[in-house]
Amino acid sequence: MIVKKISIMVSVLFSISMFSQEIAKTEIELKPIVKVSYLDSVKSSFKKDELATRVDSLWMNELVSLDIYDDLTKDIQTINTDVTVDEELPTELLKQRLQAMNEKSPFDIEYNQGLENIIKSFLKNRKKSFSRLMALSEYYFPIFEDAFARQNVPLEIKYLAVVESALNPKAVSKMGATGLWQFMYGTGKQYALKIDSYIDERSDPLKATAACSQYMTKMYSMFGDWELVLASYNSGPGNVTKAIRRSGGKTKYWDIRSHLPKETQGYVPAFLATMYLFEYHKEHGINPERALVKNFETDTVQIKAQMSFKQIADLLDMPQSQIQLLNPSYKLNVVPFYQSEAHYLRLPKDKVATFVSNEDKIYAYAAYQSQNKTMSTRLALKVTPKAKAKLENIIDTDYKSYKVQKGDNLGTIASKYHVDIIDLKKWNNLKSNAVALGRNLKIKTDYDPATKTFKEIKSTLAVEKKSEEAIASADDKDKKNTQSQEYKVASGDNLGSIAKKFGTTIAELKELNNLTSNNIGLGKTLVVSKAVPEIIDENAVTTAIASNSSIDSFKKKVPSSKDLGEDYYVKKGDSLYSISKKYPGVTISDIKKWNNIKNGEIKPGMKLKING
Template identity: 55%
Template sequence: MLVKNTTLSFFCLCSFALFAQDNQTNTPSNLSYLEQVKNSFVTDKMTTCVDSLWINELTSSDLYEEKNVSFEEVVIDTDLDVELPTALLKERLQVMNQKSPFNIEYNESLEKTIKSYLKYRRKSFGRLMALSDYYFPLFEEAFAKQNVPLEIKYLAVVESALNPKAVSKMGATGLWQFMYHTGKQYNLKIDSYIDERSDPLKSSQAAADYMAKMYKIFGDWDLVLASYNSGPGNVSKAIRRSGGKQSYWEIKKHLPKETQGYVPAFLATMYLYEFRKEHGIVPQEAVVQHFETDTVQVRQKMSFQDVADLLDVPQKQIELLNPSYKLKVIPYYANEPHFLRLPLDKIAVFTANEPKIYAYLDHKNNPEFNNQRTAIAKAEIKTSTNGSISYYKIKSGDNLGAIADKFDVSVVELKSWNKLNTNRIAAGATLKLYKEVPVEVVQPKEVKVKNASKIDKKRVEEVVAEVQVDKNKSTKDPVLYTIQVGDNLESIAKTKNVAIADLQEWNALKDSKITAGKSLIVSLAVPEEMVVVKTKTSIVSNNATVSEFKRHATSSKESTINYQVQKGDSLYSIAKKYPGISVSDIKQLNDGIEAKDLKPGMKLKISS
């Protein structure tokens, strides 16, 4: 162990020396305040290194390897394709009984439940087993502290299908389906912001506490399960009505109807987990492992959206890891700690930059800042309708910041193009994206920013930069194509050498659906006055200014300059410096270069 620790420390120190970075990164003044804050974040390479190596150590352990191999090498018993033989089921139940504190014995009710699960729920168990990789270690830890059988972890599958936000018709909530008063009885906090019945850790501790107390009363774990479902009073009544018998199977007929099937459902779930290989049940890959996450105490109120924007974490993942916050907001109560659970690498970023994060939240929640932001938004570029439009279907976990970065545009432009009043977007919806961004001039005098900071003023000046709208439009008839059976937009676009987005725009298509027999515009003829006559390309000196670019363009039908990339440049910001130049033009002239390929000092060709 000493050797491992020494090797780990040496490797981390070497990595830290190699990958250390400056605490401060200079950013262009046209970046948003959020982007400037994020660009100034520091990364604790030592912490990241240790976290990464620790996860590798866990995932490389013999136990983990054995589990993964057992999932992959699934052997299906051919005798079970049609029906599970009763004799074989009895043998397996006997094996389970020998290593369990529960009274597991064969009966027709249990056999019917197991076979029903095998017939109708085989696929769902694959998904449940992926979720259990995250939740079961939490349950086992809570149960071990109270000397509760670890097998009771399977009860959460029966209760909530491992959904921490599950709510029954009667109002029972969370993984362990606590009613309101029962949750309060076991010290689970429930208010407008928080419902700890949905907290995996605290609700599991409460469930373990309940099970331990019920075992002191009944002295039998089968009866403890029955009491968890119907209450200890109904179990006591059933014992009396049966003449004082103490076995669940003997008092079963005196219990409420729902409880009569409760223990068989629990045992059937346990059986499918224990014999998943034999029945060909392959667990899906876990989204996240519990040991890959950690918590940090939050010292100021913040929303899940704030966390997603600052740390570049999908909001859905934040919701998955923090299900007890009802309004997707982490509140702040004086003298009462609240915690945020995140992946380990994001915890490292959060803790290394807490002062900056809280400063951003203060700035964002300042009314004066909001007024400035509104003024800037009003001054943002207004797009005309003659630009090429493409469409992006929003995926689960997307946010406007991530989409803006992906397509090299700004969040304000995305909101302007799609008439969005907030940053909220819904998975499955479609966003418009303008490939080329022709704009109308907005005079600076129309922008009024009261008490704006220097950065804000500079931002306003940049968004009202002079860029002239091209008024030329096509005047000739479009080229039509009759859609054939089997055609799709992709095949037509490829055949006609046009973009799918252009086909959608020209034909006012909201999606990719087309109908055979209908006509489709596949080309818009260019008016003669817009045709560019290609002549020998002339080269302007390095780092030519926009005015030089314009002046040289007037003396040649087509001219090219070499632009030297500056620190903080993006393809979009470069294109905005030169009228009539789009991101796609720059990519085409520079062998399909992408934003990630840009490096300060490199030369780019810019053509008029």
């Protein structure tokens, strides 16, 4: 009996042991194989400095926004100092404050009715703008003060950058003046600022401020009066010298002001009004928005090989917009490498530590990615439209057909299928946003409006090493499809506003249209972008060549709330189209879906979620 019980127990224990092994075996077999990309493998090996600095997205947007620059510039150019402004600020109190400012400043700050009118105008119309500008000043003013102190230039000159550029290093005037200090091309070259295809040091806060300091010192040695130095900065020393002669030899700004160009007559008062608002912002209820990153929290590292901002952002896990902010002099979002020159990248200190600790891996990754990109670009440029269409058919991206119904417009149709209006027009050869009732439109999408989901594409794309030759040889005699984008000049347009609208520069517009001046006629058709060959999707080719294997499936999904990584606050003049262009890969439909926008209406100050 005892033997029987022992036998049963042994059998049970053996069964449990076997069952446990089966479970373990099953768990091992079911554990998925995780494929790690080269980027992830490089980053996982980094020595990390955990002292991370989080950058507030709202403040980042302020640093690269141009709306204050546009508004403030217009104010200064058009403000009438002779018009009395109804704003609560007793004249006697203002006189006392101006006197207090005068006592501690080398500028001749004296009360006059014109200055009072400008101060009251700013208080009435620009309180919010100055609140935002004061946040920007926390980053830029330490840079200015350091440079001016080296050359014995009054520190108050720092307020001039507010008047000149609204503290935006990417600001470009209608005449082409660029950067925080608005240097013209010739002046920038005169003060040894480098300007080439990759770099424009007029947008470099450190180097441009040093050049500004040199200019101020030179002008002061000429005129011996800081107000006249400011006037010469705006209109040139020649105009100031003429005004002195026309006034009968007087050498004070307020005595020759009426003989200066109209814009310069309001320029120095605007500077003094700006100084007053910064000095007495608390008394007027102006609460500065806090800057979360200050200049002394950043440092530089010398770059030893050409790298793009995107590569750096991917490797260091930081927003590309932050790299653009800290390195505004690099025009193409690329840090170049010249054999004879040193180029530096400015980063938050914790990111500099990560970069320096992992330089070899970072440069190896950049070289690897650049090599693959070159390969894919060579292949892409060989692909004709017909060959591209054949490849797209392999990937199963057939067009859907949609019949235009009553009440439809391109915006609602694009939103319904989660595509961009521009693509919708391209697929159907539409020249305008008008679309006829009953017309069948072609739409390339894998989104199903019925189920409100993206379908999974199950077809397989096999690309072997010979793909490059096979695709390049297909329809080799076909001409590449090229198309330039054009724009018809409307009422109120100028080269500056058109360049801003299409993300280009005044110089490029003039070059594309053979313009010798900034004047453009109403109704004139301008070319706003160069013709480029239609090419295959570079990412698809890169993936195919790099893997030399099949892609089992592609899947899109609607971003969930946890994917929405950035907030955007709508500014004056914004549209869904202009906002979408700020974020690569984001469409109007995306923004509308993420923010539950039924139509295209947005208002200044409105908070939008952007997939970061």
